[in-house]
Amino acid sequence: MSTATLPTELVFAKRSITRSLRDLDSLVTAVVAPVAIMVLFVTVFGAALDSTVGGSYTDYVTPGVMLLCAGFGAALTATSVHTDVSKGFVQRLRTMPVRASGVIFGHVLASVLRNLASIVIVLLVAVALGFRPTATPLEWLGIVGLLTAYVLVFTLIAAAWGLASKSVESAGMFSFIALFLPYLSTAFMPADNLPGFLRGFAEHQPVTLVTDALRGLATSVPDSTTLTRSLLWLVGLGVGATLLTARLFDRAARS
Amino acid sequence: MTRSSPQLTPPLIDPSAAAQPALAVSGIRKRYGDREVLRDVTFAVPEGEVFALLGPNGAGKTTLIRILTTLVRADGGTARLLGHDVVRDRARVRELISVTGQYASVDEELTGRENLVVVGRLLRLGKTAALRRADELLEEFDLTTAAHRRVGHYSGGMRRRLDLAASLVASPPLIFLDEPTTGMDTRSRAALWNVVTRLARGGRTIILTTQYLEEADVLADRIAVLDGGAIVASGTAAELKRRVGRETVELVLDDGTVIRSVTDGNPERVRLLLNRLHSEGRHVRTLTVQNPTLDDAFLALTGHTSATAPTDKEPAR
Numbered sequence: 194m195s196t197a198t199l200p201t202e203l204v205f206a207k208r209s210i211t212r213s214l215r216d217l218d219s220l221v222t223a224v225v226a227p228v229a230i231m232v233l234f235v236t237v238f239g240a241a242l243d244s245t246v247g248g249s250y251t252d253y254v255t256p257g258v259m260l261l262c263a264g265f266g267a268a269l270t271a272t273s274v275h276t277d278v279s280k281g282f283v284q285r286l287r288t289m290p291v292r293a294s295g296v297i298f299g300h301v302l303a304s305v306l307r308n309l310a311s312i313v314i315v316l317l318v319a320v321a322l323g324f325r326p327t328a329t330p331l332e333w334l335g336i337v338g339l340l341t342a343y344v345l346v347f348t349l350i351a352a353a354w355g356l357a358s359k360s361v362e363s364a365g366m367f368s369f370i371a372l373f374l375p376y377l378s379t380a381f382m383p384a385d386n387l388p389g390f391l392r393g394f395a396e397h398q399p400v401t402l403v404t405d406a407l408r409g410l411a412t413s414v415p416d417s418t419t420l421t422r423s424l425l426w427l428v429g430l431g432v433g434a435t436l437l438t439a440r441l442f443d444r445a446a447r448s
Numbered sequence: 449m450t451r452s453s454p455q456l457t458p459p460l461i462d463p464s465a466a467a468q469p470a471l472a473v474s475g476i477r478k479r480y481g482d483r484e485v486l487r488d489v490t491f492a493v494p495e496g497e498v499f500a501l502l503g504p505n506g507a508g509k510t511t512l513i514r515i516l517t518t519l520v521r522a523d524g525g526t527a528r529l530l531g532h533d534v535v536r537d538r539a540r541v542r543e544l545i546s547v548t549g550q551y552a553s554v555d556e557e558l559t560g561r562e563n564l565v566v567v568g569r570l571l572r573l574g575k576t577a578a579l580r581r582a583d584e585l586l587e588e589f590d591l592t593t594a595a596h597r598r599v600g601h602y603s604g605g606m607r608r609r610l611d612l613a614a615s616l617v618a619s620p621p622l623i624f625l626d627e628p629t630t631g632m633d634t635r636s637r638a639a640l641w642n643v644v645t646r647l648a649r650g651g652r653t654i655i656l657t658t659q660y661l662e663e664a665d666v667l668a669d670r671i672a673v674l675d676g677g678a679i680v681a682s683g684t685a686a687e688l689k690r691r692v693g694r695e696t697v698e699l700v701l702d703d704g705t706v707i708r709s710v711t712d713g714n715p716e717r718v719r720l721l722l723n724r725l726h727s728e729g730r731h732v733r734t735l736t737v738q739n740p741t742l743d744d745a746f747l748a749l750t751g752h753t754s755a756t757a758p759t760d761k762e763p764a765r
Contacts, residue, residue: 285547285615289542
């Protein structure tokens with residue numbers, strides 16, 4: 194017996210989580226993909242790339258795979274948000290005594306939890322494959338915080354994208370961005386091998402900075418410049434995406 | 449949190465408001481670009497009535513419903529639900545209405561029961577109360593056997609019933625149904641009609657839009673015919689039929705001749721006709737009296753049948 198009421202936002206979050214647990218796509222993305230990608234990178238490229246990165250490729254690539262999986266998972270938010278707006282769910286909420294914007298919060302919270310779970314799976318597989326982080330508890334805290342912030346920001350951008358999309362297909366396009374962004378970074382390989390202009394992009398884009406910051410923390414040699422820069426990126430993108438999401442939601446709900 | 453909790457029974461109306469109609473619409477205007485969608489729409493619906501807005505596609509029905517349910521603002525005019533203005537008191541209005549649109553806004557990944565529980569919890573019911581209310585509604589809408597199936601596996605008619613059930617979790621006194629049976633097969637339509645009739649018997653005020661004359665005829669106490677953004681006629685189905693209505697008498701004679709005569713409902717004319725035929729020595733084989741249908745009324749009022757109406761699409765939602 195329970196008569197406790199849940200805050201609207203948590204009801205929405207629970208709904209989003211139940212939905213993702215039922216959806217084969219998002220389950221594969223959240224659970225199977227991390228295992229497959231981690232194993233693939235380490236076993237297929239690992240031996241060849243150990244020398245390129247000057248050390249264990251497993252240690253090198255694990256943060257990158259975490260970001261790849263989390264970003265790809267977060268991208269699904271674009272589709273769920275778009276569906277809720279286009280299929281009339283938000284419309285229904287707006288005729289009810291309910292804060293309709295809570296539905297976005299629900300999707301965001303669900304995405305953060307789902308993708309942190311993916312990250313844990315990557316981590317377990319990585320450790321099984323020889324990943325040996327040397328972080329102190331404080332550094333671990335930093336890793337968790339940075340990853341959470343990354344997932345959150347990526348999810349918010351995905352939400353804004355989903356709201357701005359005119360069709361489910363274009364909402365789904367965000368997955369491609371999420372997939373390619375890490376490849377144009379130092380997540381899987383140092384940027385030295387990239388052609389000129391791509392190299393400039395790769396060296397300064399947020400995925401690179403966050404990856405480098407995570408590597409530093411994991412190996413107990415945190416680099417405060419990288420850390421600060423990646424935080425600045427995340428805060429800036431996060432605030433921008435939140436404002437944009439709020440505005441687009443208002444517009445979408447009113448149309 | 450200052451929001452009041454949803455009521456499971458229609459809320460008592462304070463005595464000062466007792467004389468008010470459930471819905472009072474006055475001079476509502478709306479224009480999208482240079483297209484005038486609604487022109488000076490005025491009507492009132494007393495409590496407990498089933499009121500149908502009948503009109504072809506593009507008549508402005510959906511826009512009107514969207515204004516009445518706080519989703520869109522009118523350019524002019526006012527609408528009050530149980531005394532509450534749809535713009536100024538929209539928070540209160542949202543506690544009094546349920547809206548079911550033309551498509552089912554339910555989650556396919558969740559079961560029917562889960563969908564209803566989500567709505568219940570959004571309306572701040574406790575877990576137990578939300579489950580109980582969900583089961584009541586599933587029973588009422590004949591979905592109990594499908595309660596634990598995912599909505600993705602539901603038929604179109606079941607989805608629409610669930611959608612309607614979801615809008616009724618809070619038992620609001622005013623129910624808006626926007627083309628509730630558009631695209632449904634005959635059986636699902638009959639099932640939904642039953643549900644609406646039952647809701648009406650429960651004392652709810654129901655405002656429905658439809659492009660099906662039969663639907664308005666079967667369900668509504670009163671009908672307003674909306675055409676080109678304006679109400680061109682309103683009244684009970686019988687009144688509308690009478691208004692255009694000429695009763696016709698059709699006689700088939702022994703030699704196969706067919707005679708049709710308009711009677712204006714006056715039996716004396718029929719007697720005179722029969723007398724004349726008798727004096728001419730002609731024998732009448734059959735006599736049938738035909739009353740005007742709502743189709744006839746609609747044709748007379750709007751100049752087109754619902755089927756051949758100009759299908760100016762309503763603006764995208």
